[in-house]
Amino acid sequence: MIKEHLQLSLYDKGIFERVVLKAPMKAPGVMKNEACFIYAVAGESVVFSAVSEMKLNTEEAVVMKCGNFLNAWLKTVDQELCEAIAIHFYPDVLKKIYDKELPEFFKSIKNVEPSSIAKVKSSTLLKNYINSLQFYFKNPDLVTDELLKLKLKEVILLLVKTDTSGSMKQLLASLFTPSEYSFKELIEANVFNNLSLEELAMLHGVSLSSFKREFKRVYNESPGRYFKTRKLNRAAKLLLSTNERISEIAFNCGFSEVAHFSNSFHDQFGCSPSSYRLNQNRK
Template sequence: MITERKQYELFGYVIFEKVKIETPFKIPNPVPNEACFLYMLEGQIDYQIQQQSISVPVNEAVLLKCGSYFSQMKSNELSKNNQIVFVHFHPEILKKIYETDLPKIFQQPKLANQNIDITPINTDFLIQKYIESLLFYFDNQILINEDLLIIKLKEIILLLCQTKNAPVIQQILSQLFSPTSFTFKQVIENNFYQHITIDQLAQLTNLSLSSFKREFKKNYDDSPANYIRNKKLEKAAELLLISDERITDIAFDCGFNDLANFSTLFHEKHNQTPSNYRLDQIAK
């Protein structure tokens, strides 16, 4: 659960944000065409992108690939409170602030590797000082203006260019200007168990809500709400049998925020409570 969020926008896009989150949480990446620098101020999170996962402990940072519909950020079981700083890289903003003089780090590398989705960042002295400066401005919002936001955005880009893994960073950032396209069904099926609304899912497919519902009906012969709810309940039933996780955790992992609502829906589908379903199936 997000308990506090401070954001700064530039030309209508969120560029900098500081977020405090209590466990448990699982947050999908709702913005397909961007890259994101993530720095852990407190706690530890686990990031999952398709088949790749990485843990980000306190005082460490990662850069995430643009165009990743399929990423999710999940709380680490050992960390109850988490505080994170994000810097977002939007191609529209970068083109605007650099005009025709984009830094080399955004240009296509000679040996592009399309399989890199996430990379750790070497949080050296300069990166640490940069984060400290952002925290100062988050605490002194009256000092913020458009020119300062542009300077701070350009500053982190310059620092990333100087890190040890700059070639890998270039492979990720260059894709901001050639984002990967995903099919409608890929987007849907990689977000079945996410904590997002139908409206947000429609946004990921770049369709209006009415067009999204029509396309969904054409592909799955069902409404989005009914089909996705059933997929979540099927997954929950499977996990009840093959794992020892608590029912609360299973419900959360399958995309249910409310245990009472999950139990009601599960009973409607299986005519049993989740706990009785687990006991009966094991007994068989």
């Protein structure tokens, strides 16, 4: 549930956003021709792209290139209210603020990283930048278009200058080049994630009915049956090869409720998870 939402716009587009929300909450994002920077002021989340996922902790950020994403904010013992700041990058806006001449790293898309998402580690420079944005969210009367242009250029320069590995520069260069992936890559990357079919269809950029048809064509069985079987088979292996608690195994295999996991496991293997572990270890 969103508790507070503030936005600063430039050229009639929301560029800077501040959001306070109550976790747990899943926030989908469809970015056909934009990229986005998200900074976790408070709280934790897991950001899913079509074929990857990334944990986001407090005072960390991610940059996501154009595509579909799902940001799952987590409720923790210490944190129920989460706060995030998002900065949106639009090609037409960038061209305007750079006087129609983009920096070289936006135009040089050779040898770019295939990843559609990259983490930005916490740093003093980044925290100072975020604090400066917080000031303007609290004092919107001081905000002008020229100021927003400067703040947008500033975050891009900050991301490039603090990127020691070069991966962020490569990602920025390919911000508006969609990542290519197959349907199978999408499925196999998310088999053990606790995502609904509707959320997987959103990540793939299709309707739920189209997603189900494609799944049947590729796998020759229903998605529900396929995911359930894969998750339970993995759980059976973990029961024998690890000392993890049953609740941890259920979560790691993509089940949100232990009771549902136990019932499903019994239906497939004819016994409870604890009995399965005990009986197999005795053999």
